[in-house]
Structures are given as C-alpha cells and as structure tokens.
Amino acid sequence: MTSDSSEDPKIEIERRRLALEEKRLAFEERKALRDRLAVLVPVLVALLTIAFNVYAQYQTSLEQQRQAQIDFAAQQRQAEIDFQLKVAEIVLDSTNPVTVINKARALHALMPNYFPTDFESNYVTEDYDAANKLSQENRLRVAELAVQLLQLEADVTGALPAGDVTMAWDYNYQQLAEKVAGGTFGN
DSSP states (O other): OHHHHHHHHHHHHHHHHHHHHHHHHHHHHHHHHHHHHHHHHHHHHHHHHHHHHHHHHHHHHHHHHHHHHHHHHHHOOOOOHHHHHHHHHHHHHHSSSSHHHHHHHHHHHHHHGHHHSTTTTEEEEEEHHHHHHHHHHHHHHHHHHHHHHHHHHHHHHHOOOOOOOHHHHHHHHHHHHHHHHHHTTTT
C-alpha cells in the first residue's frame, strides 16, 4: 500500500497537470480564434463598405442615366418647338404667295425629314391671297388713321397755348373719340 499511496499523489499531480494543460490548450484555441476574428471582422467590414459603395455608385449612375434621358428628351422637344416656331416665322414673314411657296420648297429641300411629303401641296394660294388682301386693306386703313391723327394733333396743338403738351394730348384723344363716335372720322 505504501507504493500505491506514493503513486497516488504523483498520479493526482499528473492528472492536475493534464487538466491544467487541457485548460491552457482550450484557452490558446479561444485566443487563436479571437485573433482570427480580430483580423476577419475588419476585413468583412471593409468588404461590406466597398460593396455598399459600389451599389450606391451603381444606383447613382442609373439615376443620372435616367435624368440624362429625360433631359435629352426635353431638349429634343424644345428643339422641335423652336424649329416649328422658326419655320412659322419664316413662312409668315412673307408678303406674297410666290415667296411663301418658294420658302416652303426651299425648307422642304433642305430638311425633307422634318416636313410631310405633301407639305407644299397643303398650301392654298387663294386663302393666302384673301388674307393678304385683307391685311393690305387693314394696313392702308391704319396708315389713313395715323395721318388723320397727325392732322388732328397739329390742329389741336395749334389751338392750345404753347407748352401745354399734356392738355394737347388729352384734347387730341377726346376729339378723336368724338369723331369716331360721330362717324365723321376719316371723312
């Protein structure tokens, strides 16, 4: 028993040493895992940040592309409107049907894609002639009225004291209104 009792403390010490060694190994494993995680977590955070930035940049570029398409469509529409207004200005700035037809032919020859094929045939000279004649008659009437107004102004300003321009204008328009109301204007 003596040998067993002397071996018992040695075995007990070895068992304790073995248990301590197991605890130290477990601690070392946990420490190694913590070290790996300490390196892995910042790498994962960096990868997630990069992925998020790439996604955000992609979304921004899609939005910019959509906005560019909207802007381009708006610019095209504005260009079409400007073009139509300029064509109308060119055509309406004409004094006779021949000029209008020549301008229409020239515009159609220069830019055939912007005009329908029957662009020139849609123009009716009789309508233009009537409108142009009416317009010329109105122009003559306005010229006659302007001459009469100047004559009336000369009559009124000559009858008033010198320097009273405001009163002359007031009197001038009052007399003009009376003549128009009385039907004597232009006679």
